[in-house]
Amino acid sequence: MAGSPIRHSLSPRLHNAAFASWGLDWASVAFEVPAGQGRALVEAVATLGLPGLSVTMPLKEEVAHACDRLSPVAERLQAVNCLVHRDGQVVGENTDGDGLLRALAAEHGFHPRGRRCLVLGAGGAARAVIEALGRAGAEEVLVVARRPDAAARAASLAGPAGRPGRAEEAAGADLVVQATPLGMAGGGQERAFPLDPELLGPGHLAVDLVYHPLRTPWLAAVAARGAATANGLGMLVHQAALALEHWTGRPAPLDALWAGLRRPGSDDRGTPSASSPGTGEPVA
Template sequence: MIKGTTKIFGVIGFPIEHTASPAIHNAAFAALGLDCAYLPLAVRPENLGRAVAGLSSLGIIGLNVTIPHKETVIACLDEVSEEARRIGAVNTVAIRSGKLIGYNTDGKGFVQALKEEGKIDIQGRRIVILGAGGAGRAVAVQSGLEGAGELIIFDKIAPRAKRLAADIGRNIPQLRVGVISWDKIKFNVGKADILINATPVGMNAGDKLLIDPEWLLPRTLVFDLVYNPQETRLMQASRERGCSVVGGLGMLIHQGALSFELWTGKEAPLDAMRKAAEEVINSQQSTVNSRER
């Protein structure tokens, strides 16, 4: 029950209906007996500045940031952590003494999920990343910091991929970074140790595959950052090709846990968070399936 003493947290994005974050964080608060609540807040891009400016006045304590605001929200904040500055995107905001401080937990959440589920080390690996938005930025920069051998970046908006590559070149000069156009995708996917889908493609049932699975080598690990559905078409096709696959749920849980710990100073209850995420995703998929029948 929300009371006058309840501390309020939330997530901003647009659209926001798909998010599992409220279920995850409310389960974490309940597991630890904290008087807190977490709300989904639909914020259109044109309203972002006004929405963020009002957070402190409303008494909101912490915020997650999702599509399409992870990069543009930086201009609305008072401070940004060194990690978020390097990445060029924010997915977590802590409000302390009226100041809005931006962080990024996506990169570390990605690495934790990769090690836990993929059983693979980034060190020296050739990584191909599809998508250079907020999540792609976090994954790319963190991969570089973890010692990746080479990063190859593709985005349908070529200047966005080039900006990411240039930023990485300035911050991690020892890392080999390349930007490719669509006509070079097949060749580079075929040489990847790790292929990462950092686009929203796969969230909707009608989404076409970004790549032809025949381009993949069976030794390639495919990481799809999409977490709903838990098994995307890319994951299914890659597994049939003989590849190891990792879905986005683990990254969602780990980045959420890191946000939770930033806000509360308490260790996140990972099991409760994962259970809540799986329940809400399964419920959403059941609704989608019933509509399609």
């Protein structure tokens, strides 16, 4: 995996667990790569003959401009979280949005087609989710952000279904995705609510892409009102599964990935700690 900072990443556990379950003599290692080195990173994948590499902040956008070609999703987002060395080319993929949709289908039986969805935020994770919801046939994708121009640009990724929205419209949504850093442990705003919990209740599915802590104060508050809830671990696991499938052509071993999150280095509840040191992504 490449990015900066990188030691907090949980992805190494996931990839190495998959490689072990397959009996592959591959290893997952971390590369601390600062901003401005995206093109050099892509060139290194080609030069070293690596089968693939995961990419995180602050490199997602600059790597997209350095790839030989982009998948349709990465092209729309102009952001890459997965490099694939295929047929002599380095191809940029983005598995974030589809990772969330896979997680919601697997864990909650939720499918976006014909549903009303609201996304809080307009950053990179939010944009990936917005694009995936629109592509999956959501009836409406509302985007709530601090800046109206950012909300409008992000909403356009959902096509005709997307539009800027107001927080109050969450009451009429089937799915609400919290895609801002609010509530993240150590962020100094752990108690801040990105959306009034009183707007949600039974019949709503509320997702917070934060997974450290596993249940943010906001998720706890909306759960207390009867809404179904999910944290960001499902998205993490399923976006990694999609990357593994790109690199190997094999269905990802999801049981092994989940088990990899609970190896030594987890917190005292047996769940992963995002502050635990990580290693990285596959170098075969």
